[in-house]
Amino acid sequence: MRNAFLDTLLDLAREDERIVFITGDLGYGVVERFRDLLPNQFLNAGVAEQNMTGIATGMALSGKVVFTYSIANFPTLRCLEQVRNDVCYHDANVKVVSVGGGLSYGALSVTHHAVEDLGVMRCLPNLLVVAPGDPAEARAATRAIVEHPGPCYLRLGKAGEPDVHETMPAFELGRAITFRDGSDVTLISTGGMLATAARAADLLAGQGVDARVLSMHTLAPLDVEAVVAAAAETGAVATLEEHSIVGGLGSAVAEVLAERGERVTFKRLGLAPGFSPHVGGQSYLLAQHGLSAEDVAGDVRALLAGA
Amino acid sequence: MTTGPTEQLARRIRRHVVTMTNRSNASHVGGALSMADILAVLYGEVLDVDPARPQSPDRDRFILSKGHGCAALYAVLAERGFFPLEWLDEYHVDGGRFAGHTTHTAAPGIELSTGSLGHGLPVGCGMALAARRDGRSHRVFVVISDGECDEGSTWEAALFAPQHSLDNLVVVVDYNKIQSFGDVADVIDLEPLADKWRSFGWAAQEVDGHDPAELRRVLTAVPLETGKPSCIVAHTVKGKGVSFMEGKLQYHYTPARGDELDRALAELRDEP
Numbered sequence: 001m002r003n004a005f006l007d008t009l010l011d012l013a014r015e016d017e018r019i020v021f022i023t024g025d026l027g028y029g030v031v032e033r034f035r036d037l038l039p040n041q042f043l044n045a046g047v048a049e050q051n052m053t054g055i056a057t058g059m060a061l062s063g064k065v066v067f068t069y070s071i072a073n074f075p076t077l078r079c080l081e082q083v084r085n086d087v088c089y090h091d092a093n094v095k096v097v098s099v100g101g102g103l104s105y106g107a108l109s110v111t112h113h114a115v116e117d118l119g120v121m122r123c124l125p126n127l128l129v130v131a132p133g134d135p136a137e138a139r140a141a142t143r144a145i146v147e148h149p150g151p152c153y154l155r156l157g158k159a160g161e162p163d164v165h166e167t168m169p170a171f172e173l174g175r176a177i178t179f180r181d182g183s184d185v186t187l188i189s190t191g192g193m194l195a196t197a198a199r200a201a202d203l204l205a206g207q208g209v210d211a212r213v214l215s216m217h218t219l220a221p222l223d224v225e226a227v228v229a230a231a232a233e234t235g236a237v238a239t240l241e242e243h244s245i246v247g248g249l250g251s252a253v254a255e256v257l258a259e260r261g262e263r264v265t266f267k268r269l270g271l272a273p274g275f276s277p278h279v280g281g282q283s284y285l286l287a288q289h290g291l292s293a294e295d296v297a298g299d300v301r302a303l304l305a306g307a
Numbered sequence: 308m309t310t311g312p313t314e315q316l317a318r319r320i321r322r323h324v325v326t327m328t329n330r331s332n333a334s335h336v337g338g339a340l341s342m343a344d345i346l347a348v349l350y351g352e353v354l355d356v357d358p359a360r361p362q363s364p365d366r367d368r369f370i371l372s373k374g375h376g377c378a379a380l381y382a383v384l385a386e387r388g389f390f391p392l393e394w395l396d397e398y399h400v401d402g403g404r405f406a407g408h409t410t411h412t413a414a415p416g417i418e419l420s421t422g423s424l425g426h427g428l429p430v431g432c433g434m435a436l437a438a439r440r441d442g443r444s445h446r447v448f449v450v451i452s453d454g455e456c457d458e459g460s461t462w463e464a465a466l467f468a469p470q471h472s473l474d475n476l477v478v479v480v481d482y483n484k485i486q487s488f489g490d491v492a493d494v495i496d497l498e499p500l501a502d503k504w505r506s507f508g509w510a511a512q513e514v515d516g517h518d519p520a521e522l523r524r525v526l527t528a529v530p531l532e533t534g535k536p537s538c539i540v541a542h543t544v545k546g547k548g549v550s551f552m553e554g555k556l557q558y559h560y561t562p563a564r565g566d567e568l569d570r571a572l573a574e575l576r577d578e579p
Contacts, residue, residue: 040440043436045467046463046466046467046470048460048463048466048467050425050429050459050460050463051429051432051460051463051464051466051467052429053429054426054428054429054430054432054433054460054464055429055430055432055433055436055464055467056433057429057430057433058429058430058431058432058433058434058435058436058437059433059434059436059437060433061418061419061430061433061434062433062434062437062438062441063364063437063441064437066433081423081426082426082429082460085420085421085422085423085426086419086426086429086430089411089420090411090419090420
């Protein structure tokens with residue numbers, strides 16, 4: 001997803017000199033091309049995320065379309081108040097990009113686990129929160145947020161994620177993509193968990209369960225219609241996210257279902273709140289936290305059995 | 308004291324500030340008074356801004372990073388004709404127009420909402436960098452407080468600006484020596500403050516922040532050194548202009564109350 005984003009942004013920036021890319025001193029091996037081709041649209045702000053975000057706001061208020069770029073929690077939680085007061089309050093045309101959402105940098109320790117970011121960011125006024133499901137969605141999302149004149153948070157995985165979509169469907173911010181239709185249950189995923197959701201749906205199909213899969217690439221504003229339709233049409237909903245089950249997709253969907261009074265069987269699948277005690281890479285950690293495709297399929301079956 | 312137009316503007320700012328904060332029983336009168344001369348010189352003689360074209364792309368940018376002093380900013384903007392003077396009656400009151408920290412949505416001429424300290428200088432860096440890259444010649448002026456120099460983000464920006472030779476950026480430190488809960492020297496001593504900025508790569512000068520002639524001299528001489536951002540450490544007195552408020556921490560919190568209002572306004576009368 002990282003490379004899909006960077007390649008797309010470079011293409012766009014070559015056509016649109018308003019686009020500025022600011023890195024918080026990260027991107028070794030992947031950002032040099034942008035820097036060398038478009039030096040006047042590139043900035044390394046150093047290891048200073050508060051200043052980076054303030055600079056981005058100042059440039060955006062001067063007519064630029066500014067991307068801030070760092071990893072994990074550095075462009076979000078580290079400078080949260082700058083995102084809130086400077087970017088969001090001024091409705092500044094700043095796109096905050098985090099590479100390494102979730103457990104992408106899992107082995108680097110809890111400091112690099114970005115697993116509360118979606119919950120925190122989706123509370124902020126004026127901010128679009130976007131977490132693409134695969135590289136194709138990341139490309140489409142990058143184009144869409146450049147077109148959107150206002151603050152965005154773009155949460156990416158790292159690199160090397162599989163292409164989940166065989167052909168890219170129409171992408172619209174705030175509109176979930178129905179990756180697979182189904183009638184027994186809906187799996188709503190956000191971010192890179194789309195691949196897991198797709199595999200879990202395959203497993204479930206082999207066990208006689210017809211699962212709908214939605215890629216909820218935009219968390220804020222949430223596609224309420226798609227959530228309500230899923231509840232009404234399939235009767236059971238499970239959310240899937242590489243994030244704490246507190247505050248993120250699961251919470252957002254639960255809010256909709258509760259307030260709409262939908263009679264639906266519901267389960268949040270994600271990370272239990274807390275700091276992970278495990279050491280290991282992304283796949284290992286996801287398995288440790290019960291988020292393999294097999295685990296997800298099992299949880300969905302249990303959900304339906306209890307209904 | 309001479310009574311040129313800038314001195315008169317400073318006195319009018321102070322009268323507005325004392326009246327506005329009295330009316331709404333608002334805090335932060337001391338820090339608004341301490342920068343009245345700085346704002347009078349900036350808006351009276353230095354800034355290239357036009358109330359008729361507040362969004363002109365070539366305007367000089369002014370950021371009040373110490374947003375708690377906003378009564379003085381609102382006052383000077385009204386005096387310069389950005390909006391009617393009567394709007395000042397709506398400061399910090401229920402249903403009013405102006406909240407107690409600088410708010411960009413409240414009126415024309417306000418570049419940035421502030422109130423949490425340490426935000427203004429980074430944004431100023433971004434504005435200055437954008438101007439540089441776009442080949443525009445306007446300047447960016449940021450007024451920060453001394454207490455605000457405790458914030459790490461201020462020094463992140465202080466490191467950044469010289470790296471990019473932002474000599475279109477000017478920071479003025481309203482160094483009134485009193486921060487929120489004590490004397491600066493006792494809380495987090497900033498000295499040697501001008502040398503700190505110099506060591507970061509800024510061209511810095513210290514001035515009497517209540518002497519319009521000195522302020523005029525430095526603020527019209529920016530950049531103080533070609534290729535470097537400018538820092539003006541303005542030595543000021545909290546509560547300046549109202550004798551019983553001067554140098555008193557109390558007036559970070561309480562406005563002129565009761566007969567203090569008349570006493571304050573009497574001290575701020577224009578000389579005949």
